[in-house]
Amino acid sequence: MVTVLGQQPRYMQLAQTLVNEIQSGRYPVGSTIPTEFELCEQFGASRSTVREAVKQLVQLGMVVRQPGVGTTVKALRTEGAYRQVMQQLSDLQRYTADTVLEILSKETEPLDDPAVCDLLRANPGETWLHVKSLRRSPGSPDPICHTDAYIHPAFRSLVIDEGELHTPLFTMIERQFGEQIAEVQQEIRAIALPADIARLINAKARSPALWMCRRYLNRRGDVVEGAIIIHPADRYSYSETFQRGWNSA
Known part of the structure; x- marks a missing residue:
């Protein structure tokens, strides 16, 4: 390559x-x-x-x-927020190392959904790489989530090696294109599990689910990758620890 x-x-x-x-x-x-x-x-x-x-x-x-x-x-x-961002990336890398990605489809397609364009900060008609996948955890018969990942047009020729399915897509982008992810923005909310996703992950439609959107930004603030991840509520939990700084009031 x-x-x-x-x-x-x-x-x-x-x-x-x-x-x-x-x-x-x-x-x-x-x-x-x-x-x-x-x-x-x-x-x-x-x-x-x-x-x-x-x-x-x-x-x-x-x-x-x-x-x-x-x-x-x-x-x-590094100090402050930047160090915290890198810790979060490390956490995401450990998460993918413990699970396996199953690619369902990989298509280069123009964006036409206004909601997706808004999430990606993209314009309708831009041609992004759309990767649909399931993520599986060893020992579990059912997938733990469904992911729609969108890769910026500059990196849409990304090669996904079947031998690297423990590797995050953003890490593959960094390796293949010399890009660097500097920040991850994450949004989480509760939803009812959509029927089409429920069929793919063997879960009950309209059951409680966790919707997550992650935006991977480079140092210029451009969205390199955007991912919409849906977890059935009983297959995933999210934990964070908040600490007060010594100089805080």
Whole structure:
């Protein structure tokens, strides 16, 4: 397979290199990273590219810019909401590792449902990859959910390897296209199980179900993948732990 990484902006690649170097100890906490001029020379990059790369590190809370001092390393890990997002992605990866995806269909089709367009922040007529699937848990005879996944047109040539059915679709996108998921937005609500979905998952129509919508966004805020997941109420539970920060009132 030919992989083209041109979709990933140069400044993001440079930012990732700097993150790796900070975390490896090349630039310890309290030290300064090279100046913009020095980074331009080291990477053979323009000043605007370097400036955008350093801006990413500032937004992640890893460095701080100080006039007359330079850019100082503040932390080895990201802060606040960004770290929380990455923990959530890790949780999703563990969930898929413990279950198996069964592909029902995989079609490239134009969007015509206004509700789906709204969920994906897409325009009617855009051609997305639509993947219908069931997810199964070992030891359970019935599927635990039905999923309608929609992949952005830029990634609609996604290859789903039958040997990677424990791997999330968003991870496959990252690997094949050099994209990076930075945020997951999730919405949950209770519904009555639709009859067509009930037949596929061997459940009773109109019985209680959990409807979930997940949007996977890249660093630019674009929806890379959107998924509508429906769980019968008796086959899935969702648990979260909320902690108060030490500095909270």
